[in-house]
Amino acid sequence: SQTIHQWPATLVQPVGSPLSLECTVEGTSNPNLYWYRQAAGRGLQLLFYSVGIGQISSEVPQNLSASRPQDRQFILSSKKLLLSDSGFYLCAWTRLALSSYNEQFFGPGTRLTVL
Amino acid sequence: AQSVTQLDSQVPVFEEAPVELRCNYSSSVSVYLFWYVQYPNQGLQLLLKYLSGSTLVKGINGFEAEFNKSQTSFHLRKPSVHISDTAEYFCAVSGGGGYNKLIFGAGTRLAVHP
Structure with missing residues (x-):
């Protein structure tokens, strides 16, 4: 059966x-992968999706980026977090x-809590 | 472009009462519709989906939904709710353009009271 893991479960980071x-x-194998953000009391906003290794599509311009270095690995990154x-x-x-x-x-x- | 409107942000209901969570969508193409449930601090779990065929769709946990093309609606119903049904419910429509993208509504918080 298929399982999906995310870590960390919680994170507190400074601005x-x-x-x-x-x-x-x-x-x-070869899944489509997606990153969503859910702000407090709001629905889900699609941030990025990927249909293959190294293939990233951005839905919303922002200071976040995504990468897919392996077939079943999807990473969400930022160089400098905002509140x-x-x-x-x-x-x-x-x-x-x-x-x-x-x-x-x-x-x-x-x-994620940014302070 | 597709969009989803969940008409109620919160729905309070007493245990064993029936409930309906409303969802309307807009789309210029054929749609695929989904209802997901989210328990506190957890990911989303699929309740049911409509892809084609019968407009009445049955899902897990006793939920069902009816696809109404003329009214562009996909309302979720349960004849008798339990305390454990307290959660956030999201309606979603296929985003079109391939890649299985989904457009989500803002969610409806169902609060079941004893």
Whole structure:
């Protein structure tokens, strides 16, 4: 069966510090991968998605970046965090769609607090 | 472009009462619709999905939803809720353009009271 991991689970960082959040998927190959941010009391905002190694698409311009160094690894980074980067970050994966849409499977999330 | 509107930000209900969480969408293409549930400080779990076929979709935990194309709605229902159903519920529509992108609504917080 497939599983998705995220770490760390919680993180408190000062403004201006760097960020690295990691997501890994097990039990599947060549998944589509996604990073979402959920601000307090708000819905999910898609930040990045990736359909393959080194292939990253950005949905929202911001000071965050993403990378996919391996097939089942997705990393969210920032060089300098802002207060507005606080939130709950969710990674998700889906099978490569051939003819219809597949549901996304979500990781447990990382709660980031920027002080 | 697709969009999703969840009409209620919060829905309080008593245990064993029925509940309906409303979701409307806009799309210029064929849609695929999803309902997810999020328990506190956890990721999202799929409740049910509509891809094609019967407009009444049954999901896990006794939930069901009805796809109404003419009203562009996909409301979620449960005939009798439990305390354990207290959670945030998100409606989502396929984003189009491939890649299985989803557009999420802002969420509805369901609070079940004894």
